[in-house]
Amino acid sequence: MKTAVIVFPGSNCDRDMAVALERATGQKPAMVWHKEAALPAGLDLIAIPGGFSFGDYLRCGAIAARSPIMADVVKFAQGGGHVLGVCNGFQVLIEAGLLPGALMRNAGLKYICKDVVLNVTTRNSPYTSAYAAGAQITIPIAHHDGNYNASADTLKELANEDRIAFTYADNPNGAARDIAGILSPNRRVLGMMPHPERLNDAALGGTDGQALFTGLTAALASA
């Protein structure tokens, strides 16, 4: 399986994401610099990692979404490609228009880094198919701007179309409907604030993130 990690100058979870993808797929992902004009050919998955893509002093992900490589990422997604955005990656996907809504400053106005419990709210996606129905998993969050919101219509649509992938069991940041991650209409683009790549190895204190990567690998291999 051929994967790529997009690297912005302020990405800082790019290596963590690459390690997780390699563990699941057995192959090193291509690390694609944001100034590249085009993606490598034949990709099965693009991951946009966490970090502070351009410092993100104002609107997180806004500058990154206008990087040269993003035109190709949008094209890839619109052509039915799989794109995973974690934390800052989720913010970038929203700013790029691939997912609806906005990620606002946490309700408590503080950066929060800790393990949180998530409900896997749908198994109907390549990212969540390997989790048990109704599973609760522990995954860390690490963000200042993860308070998801969208118009009432959009929130209703996300719920009606079963596109809410994860919700917080105990909402840490004020997100509407406890939303931690959402899917695109074709269910191939996932944006999530929690970091599955950080609990993907027993030495790090848990492996609840692993099923996302192994499930994704299996789903794409059989697709």
Add this chain to the structure above:
Amino acid sequence: MIQEPALTDDLIAAHGLKPDEYARILEIIGREPTFTELGIFSAMWNEHCSYKSSKKWLRTLPTEGPQVICGPGENAGIVDIGDGQAVVFKMESHNHPSYIEPYQGAATGVGGILRDVFTMGARPIATMNALSFGAPDHPKTKRLLAGVVEGIGGYGNCFGVPNVGGELRFHSAYNGNCLVNAFAAGLADTDKIFYSAASGVGMPVVYLGAKTGRDGVGGATMASAEFDDTIEDKRPTVQVGDPFTEKRLMEATLELMATGAVISIQDMGAAGLTCSAVEMGDKGDLGVRLDLENVPVREEGMTAYEMMLSESQERMLMVLRPEKEAEAKAVFDKWDLDFAIVGETIAEDRFLIMHHGEVKADLPLKALSGTAPEYDRPWVETPAAAPLGDVAEVDAGAALLTLLASPNYGSRAWVWEQYDTMVMADTVVRPGSDAGVVRVHGTDKALAFTADVTPRYCFANPVEGGKQAVAEAYRNLIATGAKPLATTDNLNFGNPEKPEIMGQLVGCIKGIGAACSALDMPIVSGNVSLYNETDGSGILPTPTIGAVGLLEDVSDRITMRAQAGQTLVLIGGAGTHLGQSALLAEVLGRAEGDAPAVDLETERRNGAFVLAARDAGLVAACHDLGDGGLALGLAEMLIAADAGLALDITGTAALFGEDQGRYLVATQDAALLCARAAEHGITAEVLGVVEGDALSIGGASLPVSAMREAYQTALPRLMA
């Protein structure tokens, strides 16, 4: 042309130069200095950069060992961890700026220490922070704490390095001077380490990173003065941090180093361009010529004086191989950072500063650092503490809950949840344990990190307090299963011109030196912060010890989380010493008695025993005993285990005494552990089995849930 001010006595004094120091300048250069030259001398000769009060005593510290690749004197210390890799680390204070402007002061403290590490070719893998604030109810405390923590997080989180531990204390002695000590460690290949000594004549001196502004002009001089009520005027001397630029500067620097273009490199920290250029020339026995019109600036009309003294952040100075210039520039273009040739190395001993063809400074370079004043300041030994008076027996259960609920001993989660503790995906023991542990990426090895000092011990007895800071760091490393490797010290004291303050500094250094020798933890880097006084009132002596340990296999790590059914064993003897204890301070409101004595031989033996017991599979969990003695250490372990224990030990001193060299060990085989201890002449006492949901202590039964509630809400309640 901007008119430079005439050098009056007031102007000289405003530069922190004493009359005899100015006379020395006249003697060295044989004429009156220019305004820019005065600024340069002021920057090089202030306490912060020259260590003029402490140097004599710092020389007595043990700095060598087979594991040490590079001791003090470079940007950071370097210690061998085997397999061709080294850990590069240092701790540095940003006390004065953090008190004036907590967010930016703390943020740039983190930025500075990270630069010290990656300047040497190491990728930062862990940070810690040791923080001291005034009394919890002092009007400034909450604002300072909130701002400092947010600043540390704001910088480190964006840069992308995990924060794995540290310290936080409150004491009224810090009401007018908070302490912010930032530690960073990085990983380098032993054959790819970079130093600051320039070499070769006519080599380009290259400026890299962010542009130069007027921020921080005179910062190092400010940091070498006491505070008074004019403190608000000093805000412009605090720099503003940009972690995004720092992140790019690190990536670009490491990428550039890999091309082989770098001859020498120095980050621009305190006293910016002046200090970095002089350091590179001095270490390489060369002169340096700078043409300031080539320095990238972000403000118009900057003078030579301002450019030489600016402390704008995220900047580097390098000497490059001329044939690699195009390659080097390409790396910096990739990361959208400034790259400018601003001068060259010259053969003669000369620091020549040109601005638009005009000579702004022309000084003998060696004299700037080599002849910096050095003082043998008068000092008096701290008098022996009066013996502790009677301490009535306390209600143990109530006293323990008071400690758990106090800002000084409650959980620090409020702080570390604002820091990214997991980025880089190698943090195997997060903050809240005895030491943070980070796996060496791509290997099975790991490094453990801790920062420790007990200032009230150092105040009562500087020598024992200095020893205790090292001993506690040693125990924290042992308790996570690591072999202690080396230390960095961050010495925070008041005004060294007062003999009793100087006596504290001398005493602490003696204690630290003795302990580092005995425990084989040489000092490889450090920083001294003096003049931590406001209106004549000084802080408690606070020599923070940052220590690093090695785990040959990450699976050898120990945490403090015991499991129900395991037996807790106290290693190292019963508590007896209540002088300067947490119980006295927090529960009885007394600061009396001597610090506990530290028997370094016992420390070493007990530590070695714990590691040997771990190797024998006899240690399931471990926690060192420090502040609050057995009672507090036990409560912390039981909260982590979410289980109780019936404790038979009674008596205030046995429960709350802070005798040193002790550990709590959870084991499956208490009989064997105690037998092994007896063979080695080590005191081991079985406390009981971890079971149930309450701690019974001194006739009281404390539900673990109640202890947890007190412990976890202590800081949130203060900060609400």
